[in-house]
Amino acid sequence: MKLILTADVPNLGAPGDIVEVKDGYGRNYLLPRSLAVVATRGAEKQVASIRRSQQARQIRDxxxxxxxxxxxxxxxxxxxxxxxxxxxxxxxxxxxxxxxxxxxxxxxxxxxxxxxxxxxxxxxxxxxxxxxxxxxxxxxxxxxxxxxx
Missing domain, CATH: 3.10.430.100 (Ribosomal protein L9, C-terminal domain)
Structure with missing residues (x-):
């Protein structure tokens, strides 16, 4: 299952990352907790805005x-x-x-x-x-x- 993370998930990725996870993990954990959204063409356009908001509050390096x-x-x-x-x-x-x-x-x-x-x-x-x-x-x-x- 291809998902776009909307929040920081330990050992998986940061907001805006496009990740490939097992179907059960995505359906039962990430999606119900609003930690990710399904990666569609429309949702991929939102990645830029998610990353901009993340960079505003992120430690640079x-x-x-x-x-x-x-x-x-x-x-x-x-x-x-x-x-x-x-x-x-x-x-x-x-x-x-x-x-x-x-x-x-x-x-x-x-x-x-x-x-x-x-x-x-x-x-x-x-x-x-x-x-x-x-x-x-x-x-x-x-x-x-x-x-x-």
């Missing part, structure tokens, strides 16, 4: 990814949670979008929320480690402090 990783290593990021109980447990959880907003507020580089990998759920105040996937060869570890506001 390996050197730029290492530079951004260095900037992230120097940051002190604090995420303000909306509310927490007496034991420090949050009412809700900290998401990747919250982390991206906190990095931007701390003066860090602009990140895409899809590149931030929160291991498990952050549901308590304290310091937590978050992985940022900047490039296929470069990942950065970011320590965030979660405080109740």
């Amino acid at each position: 390996l050197g730029h990814a290492k530079e951004v990783a260095g900037q992230l290593g120097d940051l002190s990021v604090t995420v303000r949670a909306k509310a927490a109980g007496d034991s420090g447990r949050l009412f809700g959880s900290v998401t990747a979008a919250d982390v991206v907003e906190a990095v931007r507020a701390a003066g860090g580089p602009p990140l895409d929320r899809r590149s931030v990998e929160v291991s498990g759920q952050i549901k308590s105040v304290g310091t937590h480690a978050v992985t940022v996937r900047l490039h296929p060869e470069v990942t950065a570890e970011l320590d965030i402090a979660v405080v109740a506001s």
Whole structure:
């Protein structure tokens, strides 16, 4: 099955890539989750617009990814949670979008929320480690402090 990816799929490709996958993987995983569309002539024309939007938020190359990783290593990021109980447990959880907003507020580089990998759920105040996937060869570890506001 020939598909055009609309989102980054690990070990498969980036948005705008035209890939050939097995029928079941395409029908049961990629298409229902809107990670890809069927490659038709009309859809192939959309590839250019998908790639333009991807390049606007993408790290340019390996050197730029290492530079951004260095900037992230120097940051002190604090995420303000909306509310927490007496034991420090949050009412809700900290998401990747919250982390991206906190990095931007701390003066860090602009990140895409899809590149931030929160291991498990952050549901308590304290310091937590978050992985940022900047490039296929470069990942950065970011320590965030979660405080109740």
